[in-house]
Amino acid sequence: MGSETNLCLPVIDFSSKDLKPGTPVWERAKSQVRQAAEDYGCFEALFKNIPQELRKAMDEALEEVFALPIENKKRNVSEKPFHGYIGSSSPMSLYESIGFDDPDDYKEVERFANIMWPEGNTNFSKTVHCFSKTLSELDQTIRRMIVESFGIEKYLEEHMNSTYNFLRVTKYEAPKTTEKKTGLRAHTDKNTTSILYQNQTDGLEVQTRDGEWINVKFSPCSFIVIVGESLSAWTNGRLHSPHHRVMMSGEKKRYSAVLFTVPRDGYVIKAVEELVDEEHPLQFKPFEYSEYLKLRSAEIGKSCELPLKAYFGA
Ligand SMILES: O=C(O)CCC(=O)C(=O)O
Numbered sequence: 247m248g249s250e251t252n253l254c255l256p257v258i259d260f261s262s263k264d265l266k267p268g269t270p271v272w273e274r275a276k277s278q279v280r281q282a283a284e285d286y287g288c289f290e291a292l293f294k295n296i297p298q299e300l301r302k303a304m305d306e307a308l309e310e311v312f313a314l315p316i317e318n319k320k321r322n323v324s325e326k327p328f329h330g331y332i333g334s335s336s337p338m339s340l341y342e343s344i345g346f347d348d349p350d351d352y353k354e355v356e357r358f359a360n361i362m363w364p365e366g367n368t369n370f371s372k373t374v375h376c377f378s379k380t381l382s383e384l385d386q387t388i389r390r391m392i393v394e395s396f397g398i399e400k401y402l403e404e405h406m407n408s409t410y411n412f413l414r415v416t417k418y419e420a421p422k423t424t425e426k427k428t429g430l431r432a433h434t435d436k437n438t439t440s441i442l443y444q445n446q447t448d449g450l451e452v453q454t455r456d457g458e459w460i461n462v463k464f465s466p467c468s469f470i471v472i473v474g475e476s477l478s479a480w481t482n483g484r485l486h487s488p489h490h491r492v493m494m495s496g497e498k499k500r501y502s503a504v505l506f507t508v509p510r511d512g513y514v515i516k517a518v519e520e521l522v523d524e525e526h527p528l529q530f531k532p533f534e535y536s537e538y539l540k541l542r543s544a545e546i547g548k549s550c551e552l553p554l555k556a557y558f559g560a
């Protein structure tokens with residue numbers, strides 16, 4: 247348990263223009279998504295719809311926002327746990343992050359940019375909005391494939407409408423050591439789906455069901471898709487929600503941007519009844535996401551093997 251390997255994540259290509267529901271390209275990707283989500287809860291998505299220029303602009307936007315004085319970044323507050331600014335006064339910590347809701351809505355990106363830069367920052371707003379909107383389309387494709395693969399299309403609309411988007415950008419300081427230091431400790435994502443982008447600096451590690459850690463290598467057009475606990479619970483545990491962490495070494499700072507889909511307040515996550523039967527007994531009691539988030543944030547710092555199971559196991 248816990249050892250490192252040369253294992254790789256499954257790779258799925260979403261770049262084809264023919265990737266439309268019902269086409270052979272769609273059907274093939276759909277079965278790959280289902281398999282990867284069951285086996286790893288994670289895969290590498292090749293997605294050329296976000297061209298290199300937009301990635302470069304995003305890298306610059308990430309550097310620009312973290313270069314701001316801490317006073318500016320701290321002005322980004324949120325009532326929701328983990329949704330505002332997270333920094334640490336500990337010199338040991340490599341982690342700093344900032345997030346805001348609905349980045350696929352230009353007005354919301356602009357609102358965030360106006361908090362960071364009182365004079366506004368149109369370049370930043372345009373880049374982050376375009377990036378988030380395109381990534382959100384990839385997310386919708388993936389979730390539609392998952393729903394179709396289980397034959398539960400009657401819930402497609404409800405499922406899509408049950409979430410909103412949240413963008414969190416993170417900076418990991420370079421530890422300037424050859425030995426690995428923890429950038430972000432091992433955790434499972436609580437939300438529905440997460441799609442991860444990084445500047446070309448590796449550090450993400452994903453744990454397999456057998457407890458081995460995969461060092462994730464990003465290609466220039468890849469994004470990493472992670473199944474969150476809420477999606478795992480909705481599919482009655484059929485999809486795996488993997489532990490992952492960030493381990494840093496060397497001289498290069500790492501920046502990441504994650505588009506999270508998050509269950510809306512008041513939405514009760516309940517396993518789809520078609521996915522519960524004798525062979526697949528109910529795994530989790532229905533729960534409300536914001537309630538779970540509060541429980542988890544009260545226990546921050548404590549690690550737990552299977553947190554959702556601990557609170558809402560059936
Ligand atoms: O920065 C990364 O690569 C991972 C971030 C992450 O796992 C998270 O924010 O939940």
Ligand SMILES: [Fe+2]
Pocket residue numbers: 433434435440490
């Ligand atoms: Fe995560």
